[in-house]
Amino acid sequence: MKRYYLDLIPKTNGDHELHNEFCLYMPVIVNAHYIGDFSNEKEALKEALKVYLNANGCKHCCSAAHIHYESE
Template sequence: MKYYVNQNAQKNGDHEVHTENCQYLPSIANRKYLGDFSSCKPAVDEAKKTYSKANGCKICSPSCHTS
């Protein structure tokens, strides 16, 4: 599965990580491709290299959604 991180932070400061088919996937201009991963955990870890407050989307990556 391809994962992307929203380059715009949520109100709480989180940068959400989404799968390629998520209904909340940000526009091309507002997302950064993270890579192809078997689960959200390594994708969130990759996002944290750029955004310390990365978090999984509660819809497409609920097991990685912490706040």
């Protein structure tokens, strides 16, 4: 199980990225909302969507939960 955090500062597209505790791109803890411990990122994203409707998995650490956009 990994710990998952949601970035409280949205990206330029408005997404709040979901990161696991080992991600190099995880925000500093004061800018992160702890989502919980989950066995996979898809389950973590389901919980994150309860906090922000525009939550999205980080393409680096949560690729299975990342929604790809044309502009990426």
